[in-house]
Amino acid sequence: MFIQCRNSIPSERRAKWTYTLDYPSDMSPNTPKDFSWQGQRVFLTGHTGFKGGWLALWLTKLGAEVRGYGLDPYTDPNLLSAARLPSVIEDLRGDIRDAARLDKSMADFSPEVVFHLAAQPLVRLSYADPIGTYETNVIGTARVLDAVRRTPSVRAVVSVTTDKCYENKEWLWGYRETDPLGGYDPYSSSKACAELVSAAFRSSYFHPAQLHQPNGHTTAIATARAGNVIGGGDWSLDRLIPDLIAGFTRGEPVRIRRPDAIRPWQHVLEPLHGYILLAEKLLSPGPEAAKYATAYNFGPTEDDAQPVQWIVENMTRFWGGSASWVLDPDPGVHEAGYLKLDASRARHDLGWRPRLRLETALEWLVEWYKASLTTTDLQALTLQQIAAYEHLVASNLESA
Numbered sequence: 140m141f142i143q144c145r146n147s148i149p150s151e152r153r154a155k156w157t158y159t160l161d162y163p164s165d166m167s168p169n170t171p172k173d174f175s176w177q178g179q180r181v182f183l184t185g186h187t188g189f190k191g192g193w194l195a196l197w198l199t200k201l202g203a204e205v206r207g208y209g210l211d212p213y214t215d216p217n218l219l220s221a222a223r224l225p226s227v228i229e230d231l232r233g234d235i236r237d238a239a240r241l242d243k244s245m246a247d248f249s250p251e252v253v254f255h256l257a258a259q260p261l262v263r264l265s266y267a268d269p270i271g272t273y274e275t276n277v278i279g280t281a282r283v284l285d286a287v288r289r290t291p292s293v294r295a296v297v298s299v300t301t302d303k304c305y306e307n308k309e310w311l312w313g314y315r316e317t318d319p320l321g322g323y324d325p326y327s328s329s330k331a332c333a334e335l336v337s338a339a340f341r342s343s344y345f346h347p348a349q350l351h352q353p354n355g356h357t358t359a360i361a362t363a364r365a366g367n368v369i370g371g372g373d374w375s376l377d378r379l380i381p382d383l384i385a386g387f388t389r390g391e392p393v394r395i396r397r398p399d400a401i402r403p404w405q406h407v408l409e410p411l412h413g414y415i416l417l418a419e420k421l422l423s424p425g426p427e428a429a430k431y432a433t434a435y436n437f438g439p440t441e442d443d444a445q446p447v448q449w450i451v452e453n454m455t456r457f458w459g460g461s462a463s464w465v466l467d468p469d470p471g472v473h474e475a476g477y478l479k480l481d482a483s484r485a486r487h488d489l490g491w492r493p494r495l496r497l498e499t500a501l502e503w504l505v506e507w508y509k510a511s512l513t514t515t516d517l518q519a520l521t522l523q524q525i526a527a528y529e530h531l532v533a534s535n536l537e538s539a
């Protein structure tokens with residue numbers, strides 16, 4: 140696999156070049172010099188899903204000991220099996236609404252870090268099952284944070300919500316972390332509620348002013364809001380990339396709703412890198428960590444907010460062969476218009492910025508799904524893409 144790179148800063152040095160992905164396997168992202176994930180115990184909810192699977196694999200690559208907690212995978216195939224995750228992490232199955240099982244699973248692992256990704260994440264499914272969506276996304280988040288309350292080893296919590304948690308004013312400006320929360324549909328509003336739940340637990344039990352103070356506590360809680368994530372290993376229903384891959388694989392034209400809808404697309408490794416950096420900051424020694432116990436946006440560059448049609452046409456081109464699509468005149472349920480995130484806080488506090496341009500992200504995911512047609516073991520390729528991303532970060536590069 141080849142990727143083209145550019146350095147984002149000096150324009151006169153933006154010459155493109157190519158290189159292969161033969162990087163040292165222990166290359167880690169731009170972690171502080173004195174921080175290591177080696178031996179860190181991480182409790183990760185939602186490891187049987189798309190983002191959780193990538194994050195679990197990345198954390199083990201960095202040396203962490205990961206216990207995953209989630210439901211059985213919804214789809215077959217799924218990333219858990221394709222990347223052989225149970226060979227590198229502890230794979231527990233359980234419901235985040237099951238307080239007894241969740242408490243025990245967290246407490247007897249004594250993790251330092253909790254990444255909470257388990258959720259019902261689909262807008263259209265949330266219309267069909269609003270109660271289930273609220274139960275998992277709101278009560279489930281409260282259950283996870285309540286389990287943290289009873290697990291004194293936990294020093295850092297990153298709770299994942301979404302860009303859709305903002306009150307969407309359908310304007311062109313990027314939303315900041317201080318903007319009002321909202322949500323038209325049950326999914327979006329459940330994630331806004333999850334933000335409120337996290338904020339309430341933070342102020343009630345884990346107040347940043349009391350972090351690492353005498354008679355205080357030792358747990359820093361942050362939330363992370365990212366946009367539409369793409370990459371290999373997602374087979375969910377009702378998402379653009381999995382729909383395209385399914386149609387291309389069957390050799391059938393893919394029906395596309397709302398080709399003009401603009402979305403903030405990102406490769407899955409972009410927000411995950413943000414979550415990892417955020418956890419590292421929350422683990423900072425002493426009261427320093429308190430300033431990161433807040434909400435963070437992780438959004439793509441302006442150029443990579445593209446309409447659905449742009450994605451579809453590029454995917455069709457990269458896939459080649461008989462790949463094709465047709466317009467579906469039925470717009471379906473209400474979906475929010477363009478929603479842009481302002482990621483200035485993540486840039487400033489965490490040194491995070493997007494690394495993979497959208498076209499490269501599409502090439503990577505086409506390579507991943509094409510490989511999945513011929514092999515059932517995608518752990519090596521998934522790790523190779525993580526290593527390529529780490530190389531971009533370590534060299535302060537962006538893909539072309």
Ligand SMILES: NC(=O)c1ccc[n+]([C@@H]2O[C@H](COP(=O)([O-])OP(=O)(O)OC[C@H]3O[C@@H](n4cnc5c(N)ncnc54)[C@H](O)[C@@H]3O)[C@@H](O)[C@H]2O)c1
Pocket residue numbers: 184185186187188189190191208209210211212233234235236255256257258259260275279299300301302365366367368369375
């Ligand atoms: N994929 C995206 O584009 C996107 C965008 C913004 C935010 N997010 C958020 O990122 C997180 C992960 O999303 P994803 O795309 O990987 O979703 P996914 O559907 O692939 O994975 C969801 C995970 O949550 C688990 N889960 C669901 N209900 C559960 C329950 N009651 N108890 C225990 N586990 C449960 C599933 O088993 C699975 O492991 C979610 O919080 C989602 O809202 C995703």
